[in-house]
Amino acid sequence: MRGEPDVSPEASAVLAAPAPVRAPVSVASAVRRRRMKIWSIRLALVVLWLGSWEVSATYWIDPFFYSKPSSVWQRLVDWFSSGTSQGSIWEQMSVTLQEAAAGFVLGALAGVVLGILLGRSHLLSDICAPFIKAANAVPRIVLAALFVLWFGLGMSSKIATAFVLVFFAVFFNAFQGAREVDRNLVNNARILGASRFQVLTTIVVPSATSWILASLHSAFGFALIGAVVGEFTGADRGLGLLIDRSRSTFDSAGIYAGMIVITVIALLAEWLITALEKRLLKWRPPAASAEAQI
Amino acid sequence: MSEDPVIELRGASKRFRSGSGGVHTAVRDLTMTVARGEFVAVVGPTGCGKSTTLSLVSGLEPPSDGEALVAGRPVDGIPDGIGYMFQNDAVLPWRSVLDNVAAGPRYRGEAKAAAREKARDWVARVGLGGFESYYPHQLSGGMRKRVALAQTLVNEPSILLMDEPFSALDVQTRALMQDELLRLWSGSNAAVIFVTHDLEEAIALADRVLVMTAGPATVKASFDVPLARPRDVEEIRLTAEFLEIYREIWESLKEEVEETRARGAGRVA
Numbered sequence: 208m209r210g211e212p213d214v215s216p217e218a219s220a221v222l223a224a225p226a227p228v229r230a231p232v233s234v235a236s237a238v239r240r241r242r243m244k245i246w247s248i249r250l251a252l253v254v255l256w257l258g259s260w261e262v263s264a265t266y267w268i269d270p271f272f273y274s275k276p277s278s279v280w281q282r283l284v285d286w287f288s289s290g291t292s293q294g295s296i297w298e299q300m301s302v303t304l305q306e307a308a309a310g311f312v313l314g315a316l317a318g319v320v321l322g323i324l325l326g327r328s329h330l331l332s333d334i335c336a337p338f339i340k341a342a343n344a345v346p347r348i349v350l351a352a353l354f355v356l357w358f359g360l361g362m363s364s365k366i367a368t369a370f371v372l373v374f375f376a377v378f379f380n381a382f383q384g385a386r387e388v389d390r391n392l393v394n395n396a397r398i399l400g401a402s403r404f405q406v407l408t409t410i411v412v413p414s415a416t417s418w419i420l421a422s423l424h425s426a427f428g429f430a431l432i433g434a435v436v437g438e439f440t441g442a443d444r445g446l447g448l449l450i451d452r453s454r455s456t457f458d459s460a461g462i463y464a465g466m467i468v469i470t471v472i473a474l475l476a477e478w479l480i481t482a483l484e485k486r487l488l489k490w491r492p493p494a495a496s497a498e499a500q501i
Numbered sequence: 502m503s504e505d506p507v508i509e510l511r512g513a514s515k516r517f518r519s520g521s522g523g524v525h526t527a528v529r530d531l532t533m534t535v536a537r538g539e540f541v542a543v544v545g546p547t548g549c550g551k552s553t554t555l556s557l558v559s560g561l562e563p564p565s566d567g568e569a570l571v572a573g574r575p576v577d578g579i580p581d582g583i584g585y586m587f588q589n590d591a592v593l594p595w596r597s598v599l600d601n602v603a604a605g606p607r608y609r610g611e612a613k614a615a616a617r618e619k620a621r622d623w624v625a626r627v628g629l630g631g632f633e634s635y636y637p638h639q640l641s642g643g644m645r646k647r648v649a650l651a652q653t654l655v656n657e658p659s660i661l662l663m664d665e666p667f668s669a670l671d672v673q674t675r676a677l678m679q680d681e682l683l684r685l686w687s688g689s690n691a692a693v694i695f696v697t698h699d700l701e702e703a704i705a706l707a708d709r710v711l712v713m714t715a716g717p718a719t720v721k722a723s724f725d726v727p728l729a730r731p732r733d734v735e736e737i738r739l740t741a742e743f744l745e746i747y748r749e750i751w752e753s754l755k756e757e758v759e760e761t762r763a764r765g766a767g768r769v770a
């Protein structure tokens with residue numbers, strides 16, 4: 208040590224250690240190493256969790272109530288290879304997915320249209336404010352029961368439940384997005400010759416898009432909840448019915464298996480929505496974290 | 502010049518409801534005219550009501566009293582042939598440079614291909630050739646101003662309102678943009694109202710400089726700027742003639758700036 212003051216050997220070793228990693232050449236390998244580390248810790252956590260569940264269900268707790276990973280896995284394999292008590296698993300999935308997707312599309316459309324309309328018209332929003340607040344305060348999930356009475360056991364009652372849940376999630380964001388449009392942009396468009404309708408389509412809607420897309424993430428989750436709860440309430444097909452049947456036969460592995468199937472569907476939808484968002488918002492500057500980070 | 506004013510304000514006033522429930526007068530009893538092809542700069546202390554004056558001419562705000570006329574007709578809605586560069590950036594962040602510039606023609610009913618063709622021409626004319634597909638966040642402040650300029654000029658306005666368009670730019674870029682503006686404006690025969698708080702800029706660009714009073718704004722004095730065109734804004738600042746005009750107008754403007762400062766100090770104290 209060439210006379211540097213007061214640096215203990217340990218400290219200087221610590222200080223020196225990261226230096227080669229920071230060199231530009233090895234940035235890529237540092238990134239790879241970091242990702243490997245994150246993934247291996249994640250994997251370890253999952254193994255730890257499933258392992259301790261399996262072990263405790265084998266030796267201490269009652270697998271009748273808590274099931275265990277191996278039986279859940281077995282149930283999933285059964286469902287996909289030889290079908291469920293209600294028939295083909297694919298049919299149940301497709302029914303629930305159709306209900307959720309229909310409720311999602313209709314609810315999101317209605318939410319966007321009404322949100323933007325009310326967001327742009329102070330008169331309309333003043334008139335409707337108390338009604339919207341009241342409707343939002345209603346415990347909407349209870350409506351599922353009403354919808355089964357109104358629309359029967361088929362898909363339309365589940366679509367209605369999903370619709371109601373999605374609508375409010377999207378509506379408030381679209382409303383806020385339409386409210387917060389930069390007045391400067393609107394004035395500029397009007398000067399450039401835009402009609403009221405053109406201001407709406409070229410300024411208001413794109414401005415509100417990031418707000419709306421943000422709400423769509425949670426909205427598809429709501430649509431699935433609506434469909435499944437609707438199926439709990441009364442249905443002849445669907446994943447909710449499957450879970451409900453598992454419950455009534457004390458088949459806890461079946462409940463977990465149903466949960467897993469629904470989770471995978473939700474994750475896939477989330478991935479699709481993120482891809483859509485990336486496409487629609489490609490004009491946005493990349494988030495500082497994404498660009499600056501290595 | 503005054504026989505054919507394109508823009509005319511007659512005793513125009515504008516009042517706003519202020520935050521505390523009172524009434525705030527931004528512009529009071531303002532009378533001014535701008536002739537076809539005339540370049541008028543408006544200078545005044547910050548907050549005196551310059552932007553409000555432009556909003557009266559553009560039809561974005563109706564006057565509370567008095568009249569605003571464009572091409573001899575009272576302003577009702579946005580008059581034909583108006584171009585307006587706002588004080589704050591108004592380019593659309595979700596559109597590329599080309600589509601930003603094409604916005605005006607598209608709004609006015611031109612087909613997409615024709616609008617883009619026009620836009621491409623104007624993008625090149627403001628010196629942004631090669632940046633057509635960039636998004637605003639990928640451009641510098643000066644380049645965004647060029648986009649805004651092209652967006653405004655592509656409609657070939659006969660009246661051009663500019664609200665401190667270059668005040669956020671660094672000195673070199675500003676001089677460059679001023680030269681470009683004069684180049685693009687010359688021969689267009691457009692009437693210009695150019696708002697600025699920078700007296701040098703006002704004199705370098707304009708045929709006439711209006712000095713506004715401390716708010717509420719009204720015209721305090723009008724000065725002709727008999728400097729020859731075409732002008733090179735960086736050269737012209739150094740001429741004796743320029744300095745003489747500068748001194749004369751500054752005498753008038755100084756009182757208003759000091760008045761505004763005194764009020765600000767009073768409010769803080």
Ligand SMILES: Nc1ncnc2c1ncn2[C@@H]1O[C@H](COP(=O)(O)OP(=O)(O)O)[C@@H](O)[C@H]1O
Binds near residue numbers: 517552
């Ligand atoms: N929409 C508005 N509502 C209330 N007050 C306003 C509004 N627009 C401008 N003002 C007020 O009018 C005064 C003049 O504003 P402005 O015309 O923007 O000044 P300048 O452009 O000269 O800086 C300011 O005191 C400002 O607060």
Ligand SMILES: [Mg+2]
Binds near residue numbers: 664
């Ligand atoms: Mg202003």
